[in-house]
Amino acid sequence: MSHEVVQERAAAPVGAEAAATQVPFRGGGFRHRPLGLVSPLVFITIILLWELGSRTGFISDIALPAPSQALAALVDLVKTGMLWKHLEASLFRLVVGWTLGSLLGVAVGLFIGLFSLARAGLLPLVSALFPIPKIALLPLFIIWFGIGEGSKVATILFGTFFPTVIATYGGVDNVDRNLIRMGQSFGLSWLSIVRKIILPGAMPAILSGFRISSSIAIVLLVAAEMIGAEYGIGAYVLMAGALFATDQLIAGVALLSALGLIIGWLIGRAERYFLSWRT
Amino acid sequence: MFSITRRRLGGLALSGALAAGTMMSGTVMASAADTINVGLLSLTSHSPSIIAEARGYFADQDLDVEFVSFQAAQPMAVAIASGDVDFGVTAISGGLVSLAEKGVIKIIGGALQEYPDIDGQKILVSKAAHDDGVTTPADLKGRTYGITTTGSSFHYMAHKIADKEGFDRAELHLKPMQKVPAVIASLKSGQIDAWSIVPNIAGALTKGGEVVEIGKVADYIDNYQVTTVFTSTANAGDKPDLVKRFLAGFAKGVDDYNAALVDKTMSEEETAEIVAMIHEYVYADQPLEKADPRIRAGAMRINANAKLNLESVRDQLEWFKSEGLVPETASMDNLVDASFVETF
Amino acid sequence: MKITLDSISHHYGSTEVLNDISFSLSDGEIVCIVGPSGCGKSTLLRFIGGLERPDRGQVLLAGRPPADSLNPLTYIFQDFALLPWRTVEGNVSLVLEDHGIRGDKARAIIDDVLARTKLSDFRTALPRQLSGGMKQRVAIARALSVKPAVMLMDEPLSALDSQTRELLMDDLVDLWTRERFSACYVTHNLAEAVRLGHRIIVLSRRPGRIREIVEIDMPLAERVDRLAELETMQRRIWELMREEARAADMEISDVA
Numbered sequence: 001m002s003h004e005v006v007q008e009r010a011a012a013p014v015g016a017e018a019a020a021t022q023v024p025f026r027g028g029g030f031r032h033r034p035l036g037l038v039s040p041l042v043f044i045t046i047i048l049l050w051e052l053g054s055r056t057g058f059i060s061d062i063a064l065p066a067p068s069q070a071l072a073a074l075v076d077l078v079k080t081g082m083l084w085k086h087l088e089a090s091l092f093r094l095v096v097g098w099t100l101g102s103l104l105g106v107a108v109g110l111f112i113g114l115f116s117l118a119r120a121g122l123l124p125l126v127s128a129l130f131p132i133p134k135i136a137l138l139p140l141f142i143i144w145f146g147i148g149e150g151s152k153v154a155t156i157l158f159g160t161f162f163p164t165v166i167a168t169y170g171g172v173d174n175v176d177r178n179l180i181r182m183g184q185s186f187g188l189s190w191l192s193i194v195r196k197i198i199l200p201g202a203m204p205a206i207l208s209g210f211r212i213s214s215s216i217a218i219v220l221l222v223a224a225e226m227i228g229a230e231y232g233i234g235a236y237v238l239m240a241g242a243l244f245a246t247d248q249l250i251a252g253v254a255l256l257s258a259l260g261l262i263i264g265w266l267i268g269r270a271e272r273y274f275l276s277w278r279t
Numbered sequence: 280m281f282s283i284t285r286r287r288l289g290g291l292a293l294s295g296a297l298a299a300g301t302m303m304s305g306t307v308m309a310s311a312a313d314t315i316n317v318g319l320l321s322l323t324s325h326s327p328s329i330i331a332e333a334r335g336y337f338a339d340q341d342l343d344v345e346f347v348s349f350q351a352a353q354p355m356a357v358a359i360a361s362g363d364v365d366f367g368v369t370a371i372s373g374g375l376v377s378l379a380e381k382g383v384i385k386i387i388g389g390a391l392q393e394y395p396d397i398d399g400q401k402i403l404v405s406k407a408a409h410d411d412g413v414t415t416p417a418d419l420k421g422r423t424y425g426i427t428t429t430g431s432s433f434h435y436m437a438h439k440i441a442d443k444e445g446f447d448r449a450e451l452h453l454k455p456m457q458k459v460p461a462v463i464a465s466l467k468s469g470q471i472d473a474w475s476i477v478p479n480i481a482g483a484l485t486k487g488g489e490v491v492e493i494g495k496v497a498d499y500i501d502n503y504q505v506t507t508v509f510t511s512t513a514n515a516g517d518k519p520d521l522v523k524r525f526l527a528g529f530a531k532g533v534d535d536y537n538a539a540l541v542d543k544t545m546s547e548e549e550t551a552e553i554v555a556m557i558h559e560y561v562y563a564d565q566p567l568e569k570a571d572p573r574i575r576a577g578a579m580r581i582n583a584n585a586k587l588n589l590e591s592v593r594d595q596l597e598w599f600k601s602e603g604l605v606p607e608t609a610s611m612d613n614l615v616d617a618s619f620v621e622t623f
Numbered sequence: 624m625k626i627t628l629d630s631i632s633h634h635y636g637s638t639e640v641l642n643d644i645s646f647s648l649s650d651g652e653i654v655c656i657v658g659p660s661g662c663g664k665s666t667l668l669r670f671i672g673g674l675e676r677p678d679r680g681q682v683l684l685a686g687r688p689p690a691d692s693l694n695p696l697t698y699i700f701q702d703f704a705l706l707p708w709r710t711v712e713g714n715v716s717l718v719l720e721d722h723g724i725r726g727d728k729a730r731a732i733i734d735d736v737l738a739r740t741k742l743s744d745f746r747t748a749l750p751r752q753l754s755g756g757m758k759q760r761v762a763i764a765r766a767l768s769v770k771p772a773v774m775l776m777d778e779p780l781s782a783l784d785s786q787t788r789e790l791l792m793d794d795l796v797d798l799w800t801r802e803r804f805s806a807c808y809v810t811h812n813l814a815e816a817v818r819l820g821h822r823i824i825v826l827s828r829r830p831g832r833i834r835e836i837v838e839i840d841m842p843l844a845e846r847v848d849r850l851a852e853l854e855t856m857q858r859r860i861w862e863l864m865r866e867e868a869r870a871a872d873m874e875i876s877d878v879a
Contacts, residue, residue: 062360062381139464147454147470182704185672186718186769187694196717200708228454242428243604244377277708279751
């Protein structure tokens with residue numbers, strides 16, 4: 001059997017001499033081309049279909065409001081000036097909570113990455129506390145931090161702290177040991193090694209941790225604003241839900257999504273700036 | 280076919296609770312008796328349905344009842360709108376009016392109501408606020424007041440207090456806390472100054488000493504129709520017979536409830552039996568000895584024959600409109616189907 | 624400055640990696656250490672550099688390093704160990720910063736070492752923009768900047784292709800001719816050893832013992848023109864190692 005195959009193959013070039021054909025192309029594919037126009041087109045098509053569905057009644061008013069209704073709710077927000085009030089309140093909580101959570105997270109992550117004692121003592125704690133849904137702790141947060149800005153900032157802080165810790169110590173663990181050895185061999189001080197080798201080396205992991213923690217912060221914004229918030233996009237969404245005002249609900253969700261896109265873009269810029277050395 | 284698609288689509292988009300509800304009960308019509316799903320919250324005010332089921336009042340009406348439990352009134356209202364649950368009892372909220380305006384649900388009867396002669400909802404303040412001089416509802420001006428959500432019954436009560444005491448509604452700083460336990464936690468710890476709640480919860484709170492009672496809601500709202508019975512517009516319009524049979528069974532449950540816990544005209548033996556029935560669904564996580572006094576304490580009257588106080592409902596609707604919480608066009612006609620029960 | 628290794632032995636867990644190694648390294652001398660893989664060559668170098676401690680025996684320093692030497696024992700690594708986020712000059716200035724050398728003084732040193740390694744045009748390039756040979760030249764420039772008394776070179780040319788290796792060997796010979804640095808040069812490549820070593824220490828397979836010390840009495844600068852003689856020498860050393868290398872290749876390694 002195998003013998004025949006060999007013979008066939010051997011015979012092939014003889015036939016090929018008579019009529020040369022091109023080698024069949026088998027490469028290609030598995031590579032992404034940038035197609036910049038596709039994503040806005042998909043987006044616009046979905047919204048148009050949605051609007052059409054709502055207008056014709058195929059999508060019931062209860063199931064989903066029309067995009068135009070959501071847009072009208074958004075316009076109302078702008079006209080009444082409430083948009084800025086909500087944005088201001090939410091951005092304050094996001095910025096303060098995320099910044100503090102990230103700073104603490106990087107600090108604790110570095111500790112765990114650098115000191116065996118901290119790793120042995122804190123890592124199990126972090127692993128135990130990370131999966132706790134912070135929303136479940138809300139009643140406790142009220143008592144600990146009050147119903148003012150404290151509990152809201154704390155919810156976001158706790159939510160962003162743990163992923164940052166894990167990203168940071170993972171980043172520290174992944175710093176090329178040879179670079180650290182190089183630093184030691186040149187007699188660099190411990191602090192210099194941490195500052196000039198470990199921290200920049202862990203930066204890619206820390207920044208991708210930021211990407212995740214910023215999304216978590218936005219998710220938690222709604223939870224944070226469950227507690228006694230008069231203003232804020234999360235409070236607006238919750239109010240819309242309670243009143244079953246689905247047009248406002250969609251408008252609020254669109255705002256959150258836009259916020260996420262903007263933050264994602266900013267982190268992309270930061271990555272390009274801080275990680276320009278990467279191939 | 281088309282309407283099914285629409286309903287299913289609505290169901291999908293509305294709430295996860297619906298899917299759970301469908302799975303739990305299965306909306307297959309039995310051939311012998313009509314199967315209906317009744318939404319329940321773990322509150323004593325939902326007792327009439329429980330009693331009616333346990334004592335066979337629904338069976339007498341040829342109804343096969345399945346209970347579907349909910350954690351909050353909002354998802355229950357949504358489940359009724361989508362048709363996954365047939366009947367429910369809850370307070371009139373902005374969400375409820377909104378759904379009624381969209382033409383999917385209708386109030387068909389009254390349930391819990393404030394009466395001058397029966398202990399009703401209390402106005403509470405934290406110990407700290409009380410020490411600080413908030414000893415009557417008039418002192419609430421400039422204070423914080425806990426509510427669950429915007430457009431909830433708590434929101435309405437707060438504004439009615441402000442209106443009657445003659446200060447601006449905005450002078451009462453409302454703090455939406457989403458859930459009753461969160462309001463309780465913040466009231467106990469003095470994070471908020473005031474709240475109003477049904478007597479059995481109020482009683483438990485004031486006993487601890489961290490919370491002080493300073494007034495009654497009944498002084499601010501006349502004959503407040505606190506909760507109502509509601510169903511989907513489809514049920515009210517297409518199956519009036521089913522609605523009538525449900526209400527008939529429900530009304531008998533109401534009579535037993537009032538006799539046992541409000542008027543206390545029932546024998547102790549029979550009352551204990553009623554309490555045990557209620558305990559199946561309310562305070563079920565506690566032993567009966569512990570739950571018993573809690574179920575009995577501070578029971579408020581539920582209207583006989585599910586009579587509906589239209590005047591109170593209209594007042595509530597007007598308030599929602601005045602706050603811009605529901606569309607200006609919202610009407611009593613869309614909200615209430617008064618053809619099933621006596622109204623006043 | 625003279626370095627003396629006095630009967631060094633070492634274990635990793637239950638595996639003995641080095642057994643009773645003694646030799647010394649004098650000023651201006653390049654000693655090459657060769658041996659089959661896993662014989663503990665690199666470990667030995669880490670002992671000399673003070674990055675690890677041997678179980679038994681000691682590494683002794685005799686005499687003072689030159690007064691201007693910032694880091695007497697300086698490494699050159701196989702994988703260059705450049706910080707990818709720093710430019711060429713940034714990588715050199717890294718090792719000066721901790722000695723408090725900044726500003727003009729640092730710039731003068733950096734200019735000097737980059738000129739000596741023919742890197743002046745690439746000051747602001749990032750490591751990812753450089754070829755392997757260039758990266759190793761940056762590492763050498765970095766090592767030169769701290770004025771080492773002894774260079775500890777751990778397979779410095781092994782990650783490079785053979786042509787680049789040739790070029791860099793020439794560079795190293797030039798550099799030595801000018802600077803007369805002393806070096807301990809670990810390699811598994813015998814051609815490098817015979818081109819660069821004044822003495823070649825041949826280690827046995829694990830546990831590494833000194834099999835033989837080969838002296839090559841030929842000036843480094845002349846060697847490029849006398850490759851035939853070197854070839855003979857290289858063959859002789861290979862004969863010494865062949866069986867060991869074969870055996871070492873069959874071993875299952877549990878040592879990093």
